[in-house]
Amino acid sequence: MPFIGKDWRSPGGLWVRTNSGWQKISAIRKNLNRHIKRVALERISGAQDSDTNLKDQDKASKLLTAKNVSKTVKFTERPKRHYLFLPTKCLTSKQRGKYLTVGEVLCSLDFCTALSDPRRFHYVCKVIELIIEEHFSTLCGSAMKYLFCILEEGVNIVELSHLFIHRLSTLLKRTKDKMLSDKNKQIGCQALYNCRLHLLGLWEKRLQEISLVEREDDGKPTLQDLPVNCQRFLLQCFSDPADVIHVAETNKHFYILGSDPLLWEKLFFYHFTEAQLQAVLRGPITEQKIDWKLMFKRLMKRYEQTEEYTSMLQQCMRCNCIFWQEDGHPCCHFSLDETLRDTTILCTKDLSPKDLIAIITD
């Protein structure tokens, strides 16, 4: 008579040989799952913030508090390299898109650290702005996570420096608007979505609470005490006409300085060319008496303004690598003998934010 044990109705367990002897595979799976849950809970729970008020959220979202989510989005394990090789075998950008995503680019080029460099701040902000405007709903989970990491880093930087508060506020507002408008296209659960909205709200509040340090009467020179040539020199530092106009709107003295035709002429030719000017004039430029401020206003609607960045990403035309200007990259070209190097090919090309997005996403 066959032996009928306790589990005689079951098909029987699958046994595998391990270092510690024979074990049932279901037991191994259970242990593995228990281990994964424990690691996940340790990462998610962490230190509980008792001040966070999260009404009307389910249990899972209560765990995803602002502090906890911000902990989980830190990419501390990822190696910090600042260059990225574009896949060369793919001829079309569509094929390239399968191998290279926005998230990969953001992570590989370490945009989070780049934001803390004052020379790269505006460049990174512009890239993030373009991603949010045009590709927010197509971002994968890790890209979205990293994007929020970058935004948090931006808030921390602005809080410390008290500079470019409006720039970052605008960025956060656009992100929030996109999240609300593209709600059904978001990756992740409802709890994560709610938490991210909550985070954006918290960051906006932090920026609003940054109080400007008001200048007191300490007997030392003020902006108005500077000689006129210094004040003019200061106004010439601005590339955005809005900054010139905002200074001009502070008082009558700066209004006169801000209306200087020479200032507006230099600003005009910084953004636009003679050919663009000629396109809107009826006769030769030399025979015209031009109101440069008015002409700027007119051409601003027709043409794009010049964007200049101190530190940009560059593309090596030889090895198809994208890298930060100052950091360089391991180019295969320089490993060749001097006689074999082809000096006719242009070595590097600056990538404007639009160029970068076009490479990745077209």
Place this chain on the structure above:
Amino acid sequence: MPKIKLQSSDGEVFNIEVDVAKQSITIRTMLEDLGMDEDDDEAIPLPNVNSAILGKVLNWCQFHKDDPAPPEDEETTEKRTDDLCGFDIDFLKVDQGTLFELILAANYLDIKGLLDASCKTVANMIKGKTPEEIRKTFNIKNDFTPAEEEQVRKENSWCEEK
């Protein structure tokens, strides 16, 4: 290294290398016009700069003594304000009063690099701010009447459209 003496407005004398001091076009012109030798014991008086600011200016000049000559104003078409080196960023982390004193000193001594760096620092403090925020930051008195202010705002509303 040949040295010269500079005397601040409050009587303090600074003994500095000629190459460092010659970054100031004003001092360079004084040395050439007055025919002063490096061995002269007589200090060059700088009545418009006090010792605290002169010390800082000379510290800046010492760091930048090997820099190439800055381009002429007409040649520069760049409008970047975030290209300051690490030393300049830290050097100019001072209160507003000191920052403006450095601008006045750089203007008087005609040190283009320092004037450039300090004006860019002020420009960064202004960028992105509304007129009211600029007034608060720099303690600027608004002398427009409400009607004038409104008119100016309407006249310039085009720059806010982007």
